[in-house]
Amino acid sequence: MRQKVLAWLAENVPVSRINHILGVEQMAVDLAEHYNLDREKAAMAGLMHDLAKYFHPQKLLQMAEVAGLEVDEVMAATPHLLHADVSAIVARDTFGVEDEEVLQAIANHTLGRPGMSPLSCIVFLADTLEPGRGDSAQLQNLRKLSSEHLEKAVWLTCDYTFQFLLLSPCLIHPRAIATRNWFLQKSKAKQPILQTIA
Template sequence: MTSVKPHRAHWDRNNVLQWLRENVPEIRIQHILRVETMARDLAQRHQLDQEQAAKAGLMHDLAKYFPPKQLLELARKHQLPIDSIDEANPHLLHAQVSAVVAQETFGIEDSDILAAISNHTLGQPQMSDLSCVIFLADSLEPGRGDRPKVQAAREMSYQNLHHAVALVCDLTLKHLVKTQRLIHPRMVLTRNWAWLEIQS
């Protein structure tokens, strides 16, 4: 079981990278670094805090490779909301558990960063622009390919965060329906919120 023991060290990017090398495959680390870079770029484009975005991007997948049992145990221990879809697919909890690891292992107390990490997979209605940035960077970093609809969403992410979130949600939901996968209700709520935001 991966350790998430608290430690008092000040934030240090190299400490996070070392932890990732010990707990995450190299191919995932390359994804994480691309997310960190795109998050910083999006933050700059939308006049947000680039350091917050980079930190959230670097730590968004800390719990990506935790076993299902550990994800459920940590979620229960920290009283995270768990529904039947999470029970059936505990991997969906990795975003919220990654925020727990960021706080307990790397001393992150910034609620905006923790929320952005928590929201990077399913989103959240009324989520902050920083959360939108991490949600989008995770889905649209260059390693995700260049299919026309992905590229269109990527270009939109530099113009309108909510519109890009809506497009990414639609792409994800279409894929889940096509592959007959479970759909978490939060993704639907996020999708509807994002479309309403751009129509208001």
């Protein structure tokens, strides 16, 4: 299956993107092993997360409509945001992936989702933090954090992404904000409550 996916990717995405995909696959596997998750599922989701990355905007919209996906105003204006959900459709229809957790990890890798599974979290993190994304101090800290506190890493990786989006004319999807808020609250809830002594 892996060779079949790699052959398909070679026909449909540039080499630079394949390097990114392989980086995501490896980081997802590493995180899966660290958190005692299924490494095969992590590898599969990482390898297939960007199948629809280079689909034409109209094709993304058409496939989303046929699949009955919700296409809100932000997605209609920025069809590229659908590439994660459509990649899950390609994984299912072209490569026969039936595992719902793997399909969700593919679908959630860009915008995330409140309450997403640990597998979805590690693919979400790997997409932003794999080594090919750079080596700034902020990225190094997020990579370290991803091996220590999964939920906090998702929250702060959302913040990292928003820093770039806020400096550009890009729309920010409400689901990305909802993801950030959910994981922020989850992280805060796990912190010990410090009692102040009067």
